[in-house]
Amino acid sequence: MSENVRVRFAPSPTGSLHIGGARTALFNLLFARHNNGTFVLRIEDTDTERSTEESTQQIIRSLKWLGLDWDEGPEKGGDFGPYFQSQRLELYKKEVDRLLAEGKAYYCYCSPEELSERREAALKAGKPPKYDGRCRNLTPEQRKKFEDEGRPYTIRLKMPEEGQTAVEDLIRGTVVFDNSVLDDLIIVKSNGIPTYNFACVVDDNAMKMTHIIRAEEHLSNTPKQIQTYLALGYEIPKFAHVPMILAPDRSKLSKRHGATSVEEFRDQGYLAESIINYLTLLGWSPEGTEEIFDMDKAIREFTLERVNKTAAIYDVKKLTWINGHYMRELDLEYITEQTIPFMIKKGIITEEEARDNFDYIKKVVEISRDRAKTLDELADTISFFFKDVTEYEEKGVKKHFSKENAAKLLTLGAEALEKLEDFTHDKTEETFRNITADMGLKAAEIIHPTRLAITGRTVGPGLFDIIVLLGREKTVERMRKAAQWISNKSN
């Protein structure tokens, strides 16, 4: 089956790409690449009310940012385009006409109001809210009457009333549905535009899809789609319904759960590589026990057989851990480039300064990135290299500035650094250690207050790495200023 595998990701542009959608796209891509197949992106914009150009752009942007590149689709073209359903209306019409001519579909003149009334009535009576099929066998006279009244109509597909429809699912096995639960589904809305279930089937066939990999929420729709394939005389593709991703409270993902869209994660400082790695392991697992999995490795190992059936709750903590890993392991220049936009956004540096001082920023990132979990956090923790220290962390003041010799040590340290010939990591460290050793103190006695003095914080990279990068002038100045600050405070 590795020949000519064709799969697609088919989002509707009615919102941003959330992590569930991203995972579905990922699995499609992984499957396609693993089998040397083709990954198609198709935009399902048949809902003219809710579809927006903005959503389309956002989804495309997110997909690209994640590195989920498609072979055919918007911006790429391909032999089976166009890849927007709104541009394929003629095809659908042709297929609907065929169904109508063959007596497999019919006009329905029931209004949405009537339908929902009946649905509610049925629900109240404890019956399944199924379409009663009253327009299924309209006489020519009845039809003419409705037409003359100018009633809008939809087109419905006749579903078999007896028997069963089996979905052969690659992940779940055979799932059987009684045809009696199937409604005559609407395939064309009264505005003349086909519905999802229909357009999707027509396109998957026209675009020669071999496997339909999508979220589990579509499993219940699948028997209807299979009947549509049958009515149209199409070959039925293989189905694989991947488990859903749930919010921490086990409910379906939604806005109120905080960050769920790919762009929100991006804006919080997560790397695309981390999201891909995390999503790869959510619902799929490799044969080994590795947790760090880049896309290339995932492509090599991905199979549908190892996708599990259970819905997964996403856990930001693990994502954050993975992000921390990539923060320190990925190429330094790349991480630096990724960090700069966050620095600019926070007003730590300007775009121009970033350009002029790239190499310096890179050095700063080099000594700092080990401790940051996100790009956003990294930008915060390195701000003191570019901005003056305006306040000192309170618990640090209590711990390190309140000792009686703190101000004195800072002054001594500053004086020594001013006179130092080689302003290097080792020399500055030696200097500090000598000062404390002469006084019978531990080096920590000067290291901690100095860190607080020059960074404003109690945590951070190794002090002498900081000092060397910050430079003699700023280091000395900040140490003196802190010594002064302590004296003022104690008076």
Place this chain on the structure above:
RNA sequence: GGCCCCGUGGUCAAGUGGUUAAGACAUCGCCCUUUCACGGCGGUAUCAGGGGUUCGAAUCCCCUCGGGGUCACCA
């Protein structure tokens, strides 16, 4: 409510009749150390419940319970 899917620690998750039930995140403790991270070592914690089948069940069957999905002129 009908139908469908699912049920291994707090979370992800390996496991396909015989295992001391892996591993990871989180959490707790210790070590390393100029702080914080990283790293190393160790601990707590899981087969939803009940019946079967079997010499033997996390693995097979049934029931119950729980969670989710779906029943739109949304996708």
